[in-house]
Amino acid sequence: MFKVTWHNLIARKVRLALSAFAIVLGVAFVAGSFIFTDALGGAFDGIVKGTTADVEVLPEGAGQADSFGTDARTIPAPLVEELRQLSEAEKVVGTDQVQGVFVISKEGELIGGNGPPGLAFNYNEMTAITGDPILTVADGELPSTRDQVALDVDTATKAGYDIGDEVTLVTPGDPPTMKAELTGLVRFGSEGGLVGATLTIFDDQVIKDLFFEGKDVYTNISLTAAEGVSQVQLRDAVKEVLPQGLEALTGDDFAADQQEIIGTILGFINTFLLVFAAVALIVGTFLIINTFSILVAQRSRELALLRAMGASKKQVNRAVLTEALVVSLVGSTVGLGMGYLLAIGLRALFGFIGLDLGAADMPVELRTVLLSYAVGVIVTLVAAYLPARRASRIAPVQAMRDDVALPETSLRRRFLVGAVMVAVGVALMVTGFAGSGGRGLLLIGLGMLSILIGVALMAPMLGRPIVQALGVVYRRLFGTVGNLATENTLRNPRRTAATSSALMIGLTLVALMSILGQSAKVSTDKAIEESLTAELIVSNATGQFFSTAYADSIRELDGVDSVTAFRQAGAKLANSQVFLQAVEPESLGSALQLPVDGGSLEAFDDQSVFVSSTRAKSSDLAVGDSVKLTFPAGPTEFDVAGIFPVGGAVAGDFLLTLEGLERSGIKPEDSLLFITKKPGADEAVVRSQIEEVLADNPTVTLKNQQEFADEQKDLINRVLYIIYALLGLAVIIAILGITNTLALSVIERTREVGLLRAIGVSRWQLRRMVGLESIAISVLGALLGVVMGIAFGIAMQRAIADQGIDVLSIPWLQLGIFVVLAALAGVLAALLPARRAAKLNVLEAITTE
Amino acid sequence: MFRSAPKPSHSTSSTVFGPGSGVAARALDVRKVYGEGDATVAALDGVSIDFAAGVFTAVMGPSGSGKSTLMHCMAALDTVSAGHVFIGDLELAGLGDKQLTKLRRDKIGFIFQAYNLVPTLTAQENIELPLSIAGRKPDRQWFDTVIDTVGLRDRLGHRPNQLSGGQQQRVACARALVTRPDVVFADEPTGNLDSAAGAEVLAFLRRSVDDHRQTVIMVTHDPVAASYTDRVVFLADGKVVDELRNPTAADVLEEMKVLSARSIAGTATGS
Structure with missing residues (x-):
């Protein structure tokens, strides 16, 4: 039996290479995430230990x-x-x-x-x-x-x-x-x-x-x-x-403390990356299940023949699983190597937002290796088990028949299971939104996953009308070739659905992020427009603090009416990290309009704080309460003087006075300056005066409201680009999945291709047919994904509306572009399979078994 | 295993070289060699033969005689090693893939032993396929004639898996004829059918020759199938060795016995 398995592996190099590819990409993502965070950790460890004495x-x-x-x-x-x-x-x-x-x-x-x-x-x-x-x-x-x-x-x-x-x-x-x-x-x-x-x-x-x-x-x-x-x-x-x-x-204690602090940050980065690794793996799992399903279906006759010759169900089962094991081991090994390359890519990507690793070592820890193999092997075996079980159910007598059909669960049952999963997912999301913190997020994530898998299960039925609608267009534009492509897409609804589902998951997340990003940008615009009264803003693009000397110099300038300095700091409230802003209460009013939910700005002094509405809710704080914030120098007590709503120009949990912050032992360094000019002063003149003050420091720059808003939005864009880049890998896996399915379908339909060629279908008509089928699959996935993304986007925006993203904005044009890009990706995915189909020798194709 | 069949009356009428009939397909000293060096095997070893238009011809011979190879080469599915193949006046040698595709689409009809139809298309769509891929509308009158001849009018909306083997083969015949090709090649068209379904298909091919002056070249090993034709060409060891006009099944069977005996003797004495 092992010999048979082995010969199968050798004989099906192409197909196995394709299925191994899915594993390679999934594993590469996991390995890359760990190698990259290990490299980060290693570099920071080096600094900590290198600067710590006994x-x-x-x-x-x-x-x-x-x-x-x-x-x-x-x-x-x-x-x-x-x-x-x-x-x-x-x-x-x-x-x-x-x-x-x-x-x-x-x-x-x-x-x-x-x-x-x-x-x-x-x-x-x-x-x-x-x-x-x-x-x-x-x-x-x-x-x-x-x-x-x-x-x-x-x-x-x-x-x-x-x-x-x-x-x-x-x-x-x-x-x-x-x-x-x-x-x-x-x-x-x-x-x-x-x-x-x-x-x-x-x-x-x-x-x-x-x-x-x-x-x-x-x-x-x-x-x-x-x-x-x-x-x-x-x-x-x-x-x-x-x-x-x-x-x-x-030294050991000190280093350990430092490493713990760094570890928290690195843990966050690792988790962030692993979320994408999980997305890649889920998409990869779809691909692997699909590939093995097709492979087993194509070999069902051969497997039935084995059964007819006396192989037991168990042996057939084992043969398929052994094959999967070998493929997964090879795939995981290559994936590990690719992960190393990916880590180098991540280093470049994170360098783009400022985490410059230089030429730090990329350590491949034993843990990374073991985890990569575990993930690759387990996912593949699970993915191969389902079709293997079906394959072993083939009755031996079926080997004699020309067309062996695998027993398949009915679409209706599948649809019902999917509907239940969607319902469970919705329930999880609702619970998650009601909850808070990590547990809430986890529930929301699980809910989304459940809905996505549910929709993927329902996709064979949901997708049919979409493909049929597309078929109307295809027939009108491409005649018979369009008809053939449509029918090919519909002939195996499960396969089409599974293939497009991978893309659906990727695009759901891309659409979700683009909606959240767009909403965040529009909300930022609105907040700045509504609350900012200062005409000019000095800020540091890199997020570093700057000398208070600038504020002093600018205050001296002729055309300047007021300068309001903002400072930032972090502190601990009970066990949670909180973000503080500090400002002079006297000049606050000239910089921005701070709407106050409760309390009054009159009572704002160095003994008091304003607290954001979300923090007031989560930490149960009300006006008049006393709150203890812990700084490196120790705890400082404040009275809650008022509550401000989130979403205005002031971010963070608490607003302190500058004196209040200094009283807590934080060195005076500014993070933002809001400047108003004197009435009648020429803005251009004032600008050039201020720019002269800032001239020698390229990091601190002057902006008007619009430029300031753009700078804020640029930050959102940077984060979005990184997320897109990471999700892009999942989309690439999905597109390779389409290539994979099409290639296997072409192999499966060799005789049909031969027949079409024999009766006069030209090479390019055949190519177009495969290409249109590919576009249909990718557009189906993209449409389902965008619709889901919009639904998730609206839900998420509603859920976090009180955290500053209070305007829902759906970037329709961008979403449309995603669908068009998906269609183009479909064209790319079809290139190789179409070429292969067109190149088939007509006579050999028509005489294949 | 001899299935007795009534001698078809039509084969007595001599339409073999009727007035105005030209040559639909022609092989001229065709050689087809497989392998290289010492391992060369000549599947066709200098075959010259004309297939007249409006004639139903069977090509027969023992396994390995080269009959399938001849058909593949004639039908532009395979290339020859030497010699010339003509469809009508057109020589196939030197034609590119585009021209060959056009030739197969417009001038040639195919009927294979099995797997003749695209499973995703209805019977009607399958029949119209050669025309629709060329972007042409079927000639309504001819289409109706073909449909009525194969007797499938009530089955046009069905998919292949809803049709019996015989019906599928009749759809394949209709598809092969719908373009009014210069020549129809049939490769063991009844090989997968029971005798009744096979007889229907053969009768249909016969009618298309008699009533519509189509040219049909059929490879078969079944003497009964051959008895439907006007002419049987016998191949052995890659050469044309004999032919019969207006054959009966018994004639064909007799000839086959002789050929296979000769072939066995040839093998025994060594060459």
């Missing part, structure tokens, strides 16, 4: 930095000398670390900045827990004066600077930009590179003067243990002498 002394709570916004607290420098007295410490160095120092290249472009941090610190001789020095001088000398800096080798290379050149820097201090001579190049200790981060090295005193108001302080102190002293022993020794408000952490 013991780190920090302001209390600073190690659990689950806030953004810079911790303003510091450590008095004399503590270093004190710690040097400890016999357990071999080396004690103080570090002043500053974030938001960016290098401007020779061409005036920002280096990095799109996400990865711009780090600056004083040169020091710290040794990391990896045993490597954090920095080594690669070339030149260390900076010693205020006008000198050193850069890491990669950054200098990217920016095109050589030693002796004048370097332009953007800083979060005052002045916000500076020029300095490049005296040397340093190499960062860890192997994984800096993950796109840039590194600027200042002299110890200079960094204090520039960023710490000249105070003799450090942001942290790193200690290296003496020979034979453990991290714990050293930490305990340090604790003895540590003043209030500071804490000592072992």
